[in-house]
Amino acid sequence: xxxxxxxxxxxxxxxxxxxxxxxxxxxxxxxxxxxxxxxxxxxxxxxxxxxxxxxxxxxxxxxxxxxxxxxxxxxxxxxxxxxxxxxxxxxxxxxxxxxxxxxxxxxxxxxxxxxxxxxxxxxxxxxxxxxxxxxxxxxxxxxxxxxxxxxxxxxxxxxxxxxxxxxxxxxxxxxxxxxxxxxxxxxxxxxxxxxxxxxxxxxxxxxxxxxxxxxxxxxxxxxxxxxxxxxxxxxxxxxxxxxxxxxxxxxxxxxxxxxxxxxxxxxx
Amino acid sequence: xxxxxxxxxxxxxxxxxxxxxxxxxxxxxxxxxxxxxxxxxxxxxxxxxxxxxxxxxxxxxxxxxxxxxxxxxxxxxxxxxxxxxxxxxxxxxxxxxxxxxxxxxxxxxxxxxxxxxxxxxxxxxxxxxxxxxxxxxxxxxxxxxxxxxxxxxxxxxxxxxxxxxxxxxxxxxxxxxxxxxxxxxxxxxxxxxxxxxxxxxxxxxxxxxxxxxxxxxxxxxxxxxxxxxxxxxxxxxxxxxxxxxxxxxxxxxxxxxxxxxxxxxxxx
Numbered sequence: 001x002x003x004x005x006x007x008x009x010x011x012x013x014x015x016x017x018x019x020x021x022x023x024x025x026x027x028x029x030x031x032x033x034x035x036x037x038x039x040x041x042x043x044x045x046x047x048x049x050x051x052x053x054x055x056x057x058x059x060x061x062x063x064x065x066x067x068x069x070x071x072x073x074x075x076x077x078x079x080x081x082x083x084x085x086x087x088x089x090x091x092x093x094x095x096x097x098x099x100x101x102x103x104x105x106x107x108x109x110x111x112x113x114x115x116x117x118x119x120x121x122x123x124x125x126x127x128x129x130x131x132x133x134x135x136x137x138x139x140x141x142x143x144x145x146x147x148x149x150x151x152x153x154x155x156x157x158x159x160x161x162x163x164x165x166x167x168x169x170x171x172x173x174x175x176x177x178x179x180x181x182x183x184x185x186x187x188x189x190x191x192x193x194x195x196x197x198x199x200x201x202x203x204x205x206x207x208x209x210x211x212x213x214x215x216x217x218x219x220x221x222x223x224x225x226x227x228x229x230x231x232x233x234x235x236x237x238x239x240x241x242x243x244x245x246x247x248x249x250x251x252x253x254x255x256x257x258x259x260x261x262x263x264x265x266x267x268x
Numbered sequence: 269x270x271x272x273x274x275x276x277x278x279x280x281x282x283x284x285x286x287x288x289x290x291x292x293x294x295x296x297x298x299x300x301x302x303x304x305x306x307x308x309x310x311x312x313x314x315x316x317x318x319x320x321x322x323x324x325x326x327x328x329x330x331x332x333x334x335x336x337x338x339x340x341x342x343x344x345x346x347x348x349x350x351x352x353x354x355x356x357x358x359x360x361x362x363x364x365x366x367x368x369x370x371x372x373x374x375x376x377x378x379x380x381x382x383x384x385x386x387x388x389x390x391x392x393x394x395x396x397x398x399x400x401x402x403x404x405x406x407x408x409x410x411x412x413x414x415x416x417x418x419x420x421x422x423x424x425x426x427x428x429x430x431x432x433x434x435x436x437x438x439x440x441x442x443x444x445x446x447x448x449x450x451x452x453x454x455x456x457x458x459x460x461x462x463x464x465x466x467x468x469x470x471x472x473x474x475x476x477x478x479x480x481x482x483x484x485x486x487x488x489x490x491x492x493x494x495x496x497x498x499x500x501x502x503x504x505x506x507x508x509x510x511x512x513x514x515x516x517x518x519x520x521x522x523x524x525x526x527x528x529x530x531x532x533x534x535x536x
Contacts (some may be wrong), residue, residue, distance in 0.1 A: 166352065
């Protein structure tokens with residue numbers, strides 16, 4: 001069982017990701033593909049006259065403010081456009097893909113974070129009406145039923161709150177949560193960097209290997225922005241029984257194969 | 269087993285439809301909800317700078333020209349926005365809804381119609397690059413597996429061609445095809461008219477009952493535009509073993525309950 005997370009940002013070669021997923025499925029491997037949606041959501045939000053708004057939390061973390069309108073656009077783009085085009089492409093490659101969001105069958109359930117504590121123009125503010133959250137439960141039965149029946153789940157990073165509201169969730173952590181729930185051998189997280197870097201400005205400073213015991217130290221020392229969530233997700237997944245997490249480059253040829261060969265940052 | 273088709277056009281009370289579906293599911297009934305997407309696709313296509321284009325076929329039938337860009341917008345709106353918001357609402361009502369498009373797990377498979385023969389300014393033309401089609405196969409196994417596991421499928425009207433291209437399909441005929449494949453007792457088709465009318469301009473001329481033997485005659489005499497496809501779908505479904513089809517009003521309170529009580533045009 002391999003969980004592949006790909007997409008969200010710009011520059012990923014999704015065609016190459018799909019080809020690799022198809023090759024794994026042909027070899028009899030069970031794969032769950034988790035994708036993102038933030039870049040395309042920005043583009044379409046802009047066109048629809050509801051431009052994305054990014055805010056800085058009191059702890060200095062930059063994130064999207066997901067009001068209800070943004071949530072609905074995100075659902076449309078991630079669970080509609082991106083998810084269905086990936087399913088179409090995988091079907092063309094002979095994979096019986098089935099697209100789901102975390103809402104469907106309560107696949108990904110979690111707690112809504114309805115307010116954000118932010119800093120704007122040097123002042124602290126509370127922003128209400130946020131629709132994001134953190135996944136706490138995965139419907140393992142649904143995924144296993146589909147995998148056993150020969151389907152390859154393709155998952156859009158939305159979740160459902162305990163009050164049944166749609167939530168925007170981080171795709172990397174969704175992949176980690178799914179990996180943990182399924183006790184996957186590997187979780188591969190592909191993005192537009194080669195892995196965790198000692199110096200974010202220099203791709204030659206890749207950290208090739210992190211033992212789990214040192215992962216939190218690396219998180220504090222080297223991880224910034226989105227990389228923090230990837231590493232956090234990795235730590236959670238490994239603690240919950242995933243064999244190995246690889247944070248790797250999604251812009252190259254055969255990105256999944258290379259990650260499985262250990263190219264990237266391997267955490268175990 | 270009841271198949272409910274609702275939505276697509278304007279004016280339907282989807283909140284009331286969801287409440288009725290939830291009541292049926294609570295009673296232990298298996299339900300599949302099929303929705304549309306044409307009206308919202310028009311609105312969003314317009315905003316995205318790719319306004320819908322309607323063409324008249326040589327046989328006088330008006331339909332949407334679904335070029336690839338329109339198909340992708342349709343997938344986004346129908347399988348993303350509409351489908352996921354319905355799933356969210358049903359989950360809030362206690363229904364374990366799972367949203368799918370016909371692409372997912374090859375749920376609805378059919379033949380692509382890649383060219384349209386149209387009449388424009390009095391001249392006959394062939395329009396290429398069309399992405400629509402007609403459903404020929406339903407993945408019954410997938411629907412049955414989900415229904416037996418307690419999920420309520422919510423289906424967006426896209427299909428997949430034999431060459432694995434995404435297709436825009438008619439929602440009414442998708443509901444009819446699903447009903448036929450599952451040998452449903454009833455297929456309820458809700459729209460913004462009370463049923464088949466003798467005079468389209470007069471809602472009091474509702475035809476309350478049509479025996480299957482007379483359905484084709486009614487099709488030729490009374491059905492226009494979208495109603496033609498509803499009636500065609502009904503005839504196909506009944507021939508394939510559906511017990512009863514009701515074409516009914518979706519703008520009223522308790523629309524599904526009323527249709528089940530026989531309010532509308534009952535065909536059997």
